[in-house]
Amino acid sequence: MANRIQQLYDTLLAHFGPQHWWPGDTPFEVMIGAVLTQNTNWLNVSRALDNLKAQGLLSFERLESLPVESLAENIRPSGYYNQKAKRLKGLLAAIRADSGDLETFFAQDPATLRDKLLQVKGIGPETADSILLYAAEKQAFVVDAYTHRILCRHNLIAEESDYHEIQEVFVEALPAEIATYNEYHALLVRLGKDYCKKTNPLCKTCPLADF
DNA sequence: ATCCGGTTCT
DNA sequence: AGAACTGGAT
Numbered sequence: 400m401a402n403r404i405q406q407l408y409d410t411l412l413a414h415f416g417p418q419h420w421w422p423g424d425t426p427f428e429v430m431i432g433a434v435l436t437q438n439t440n441w442l443n444v445s446r447a448l449d450n451l452k453a454q455g456l457l458s459f460e461r462l463e464s465l466p467v468e469s470l471a472e473n474i475r476p477s478g479y480y481n482q483k484a485k486r487l488k489g490l491l492a493a494i495r496a497d498s499g500d501l502e503t504f505f506a507q508d509p510a511t512l513r514d515k516l517l518q519v520k521g522i523g524p525e526t527a528d529s530i531l532l533y534a535a536e537k538q539a540f541v542v543d544a545y546t547h548r549i550l551c552r553h554n555l556i557a558e559e560s561d562y563h564e565i566q567e568v569f570v571e572a573l574p575a576e577i578a579t580y581n582e583y584h585a586l587l588v589r590l591g592k593d594y595c596k597k598t599n600p601l602c603k604t605c606p607l608a609d610f
Numbered sequence: 611a612t613c614c615g616g617t618t619c620t
Numbered sequence: 621a622g623a624a625c626t627g628g629a630t
Binding site for chain 1: 612613614615616617618
Binding site: 438439440442443446475476477478479480481482483 | 624627629
C-alpha cells in the first residue's frame with residue numbers, strides 16, 4: 400500500500416511537475432481562500448479575492464470591521480456568499496478571541512489548532528487541514544473529493560472510506576514532510592479536475608493509465 | 611444541465 | 621440520507 404501511494408506521487412510529479420501551491424500572497428489570504436473555495440472552483444474564488452484586494456480589504460482588521468453584507472457582496476462570485484460571509488466573520492472573531500492575531504494563533508501546536516478550527520462553524524476537516532497545511536504550514540494531509548475518487552478508482556480504498564481513514568493512508572505511507580503533503584494534494588487536485596473527472600473521466604489519456 | 615479544491619442542518 | 625447554501629464556467 401505504502402509503495403503504491405509513493406509510486407502514485409512520483410508518477411504525478413513526473414508528469415505535471417510542481418504545482419506551486421497555495422496561490423496567495425499571505426497566510427491570511429490563504430486562509431480566507433480556504434473557506435471561499437468550499438464546493439467552488441478556484442477561478443471564482445480568485446474573483447472574490449480580487450474584489451477584496453482591489454479595495455484594500457484583504458486584511459484581518461479591514462475584514463473584521465467590514466459589515467457582513469458588504470463582505471457578502473464582495474465575495475459573491477465564490478458562491479454561497481451569505482453563508483461564507485458569516486462564516487468568515489465567525490472565523491476572524493474566533494481567532495481574535497483566542498489569540499489576538501493570526502501569527503499567534505498559528506504558532507500553537509497543530510493538534511490544538513485543528514481542534515480550534517473545527518469548532519468554528521463552517522470549518523470542517525478539509526478546510527481545517529487546508530488552513531493548517533497551506534496557511535499555517537503545519538504537517539496536515541488534506542483529503543478532498545478528488546482524493547477519494549482517485550483512490551477509489553484505483554482500488555486503493557473502499558468507496559465508503561471516511562476522511563480520517565483516507566488521511567491515514569497517506570500519513571502512513573509518506574515521509575513526514577510538509578513539502579510532500581503540500582505537493583501531493585495539489586497534484587491530486589490537478590489530476591482530478593483535468594482527468595479523473597466525476598463524469599466523462601479521460602482515462603485514455605490519463606497520466607495514471609499505466610499505474 | 612452539470613460541476614466545482616464542503617459543511618451544516620433536518 | 622437528503623436538503624440547503626449559491627454563482628459562474630464549460
